[in-house]
Amino acid sequence: MSAVTATPDSTSVSADLRHVVVVSRKTPIALAIITALATLLYGLGSRPGYTHFRFSEYGDPVQLPTLSVNGMATAWLSLVVLAVLVVAAVGFVARQRKAPVWVPLVFALVAIIGFLGWAGAGSTAEYPVVSLVRGSVVLAVPLVFGALGGVIGERAGVVNIAIESQLLFGAFGAAIVGSLTHNPYVGTLAAIVAGVLVALVLGVFAITYRVDQIIVGVVLNVLVYGLTDFLYSQVLVPNGTRLNTTVRFEGVAIPGLSRIPVLGPALFRQSILVYAMYLAVPMVWFALYRTRWGLRLRAVGEHPQAADTVGIKVARVRYRALAVAGAVVGLGGAFYTVVSISSFGREMTAGAGYIALAAVIFGKWDPVRAALAALLFGAATNLQGTLSVVGAPVPSQFMLMLPYVVTILAVAGFVGRSRAPAADGTPYIKE
């Protein structure tokens, strides 16, 4: 080592050393497989005719013309772009560099466009692009909040299978308090409290009593399902008007931004919770990577012994992380009862917490990637409704299945390398 540091260009050598990246060939392989599958699909199931994309809605300040393209041409063109991206990814890996995050992002976008072009060919129905994007974003709200909470918890070393129950309890709390006060803000606050409550129960068992975190998570989900079901039929149904009729958040158009064609009405004419989501993603990223709190949290998640040695109180850091995570997930739970609809229903989260968990893993325990994964899963869920409108030959069940299949491939390592924080899921026992 001393010989290396003695060389004249020692700075660049050490700089190189600092940039050691584990190059994984799995990204180009995965992209190539998807491209091949798409080629097979389009090649076997040729669909003649035009596909229509509608970019403007009635009342938009700027009216854009409806775009009609040849469906098969769009599909084949998208395949060409996908192939180029695969070559680019191979190129990055060949030069010992990680494929940058924009490669899979652009890949996903182009693949979706090509798929839509193929699926809608020959149909008279138009794709409402604005509401497609808006629907994806709206459906992704609880998933993004759930994934962010999951990332915070797991980065601190606590596996959070209980995202589902935090979402559901948040929705439940927002419904009752929001109905009693006729105020969605107070309802949202109650959702946050409810999420923290579930997170603290998880903490008591997982951190203090060192019960297996997965067991606690699974059991908490069962418990909250049962509890909310019980209270719903015993308390909410008999007092529906007083306890289960919330005032929803109104959509707020952001001046200026909302006038951008397509993206404006899709992204900036939303309810306040959606704007909170836009802010939450960078905030969580900043908190995790640029603050002392985040550094300690990640230290506790990777190597609690070492963190303890330098005086970090492991249990306290984990409790605080779980409380913050619970608050974030609870905020997502509020979506169901003060944004989406104005009343609570039995088990209304319907497995969203597990999709959020999938997004955490698919996003490699990184807040931004996890949020993007959640957005992708939201889009997949949203797409199945649209596809049935244009009469696409894809059963809706397969679109709904997609997030789960993708996650299995992700944890199996076919889509990038998923490495959990080193101490994820292990209780810390001070020696």
Next chain:
Amino acid sequence: MSAAQAAAERPQQHHGPEAGDDRWREALRRIVSGSWAVSLGAVVLAILVGSIMIAATDQGVRTAIGYFGARPQDTFSAIGTAVGGAYSSLFRGAVWDFHATSFGNAIRPLTDSLTQATPLITAGLGVAVGFRAGQFNIGGRGQMLMAAVAGGWIGFGLNLPPVIHMLVAIAAGIIGGAIWAGVAGVLKATTGAHEVIVTIMLNYVAFYILGYLLATPGLLQAPGSSNPKTAPMKPNAIMPLLLGPKFALHWGFIFALLAVAFTWWLLERSRLGFEFRAVGENPAAARVAGIDVKRTTVAVMLVGGALVGLAGVTQVLGTTTTGFGDGIDAGVGFDAITVALLGRSTPLGVLGAAILFGAFRAGGATMQAAVGVPIEIVQVVQALIVLFIAAPPLVRAVFRLPQPGSRPRRAAATAAEVAA
């Protein structure tokens, strides 16, 4: 301090003047600090919390609390009526119907409980086998659904002679469950993918596959129908009733008991089971001892999935024989986890826990019908039982049971040294 020193100290207390007294104390300590005391404490604690929930949400109790200051005894009697009524109707629906006029009708609730327990026994065994080998199988739902797909398709799609048809369908269901769990096992063995995540995701994949099969004519959907439901099972494939047409208990219960015996033999007497437990205790040591850990991982999932698959096929051939939809698992896949935890992953423990939860299920329905307490209270009580069992220090603290390792007087010092 070394073990040798500890051993040297130990004989002294046995020769002490209070040796006999100590022995009784020790026996009592074993009983109250043992795991069974904790299980019992957890059940009592959970039922207590359930009582509070019933009382707190009862209309009569809330009315009586309104004038608590004037007549407090009304509140207590209202609580007594609400909680007593709920639990007595639970008992009436689960064990013995004391309103019934004939012995047959009175005993029917017990057979209903056993019917409800049947899939819980086998699915619980499947999860327990995983636990013993250090694996967490949350995929019970998916494995049951795939078993139902395989067994159900044989059950209504083929025409085979009696008995053979049933056995072939059962075998198909077992294989279906084993394959679905095997996916998780193979992925874990080859790529290190965590089985918890994979089995959770496989639950949903199975659910949507079944949804697709049920919604597509020519696959599982009953011919001439647009409902997402299969055709009824062929009579030759249906598991016969055990106690005649008056009772719902079917041969699935016998198969479940056989599965208990098989699992006991597998875990306690077979070479494969020894390997399972060795890997569960310490995979590194097992590898050093020459056990193929990867192969064992796959085998554990296959056996666990097969047992859960038996539960799935029991549902379609025994309990719901008129055709099934996508809710055929009836939450058994998740309850199996709580059953295995309550039963401490031993075959006999699982049998007992499954019968208890089966009784909860059967009695819960009666409770809902008789006194209007929603059946979900059962789910809450079950979850609480498992939470409390998972945290023995909590239960011991509530009931002031001695913590294990904290021994009375002089023995305490020795115990601490031995533990160290």
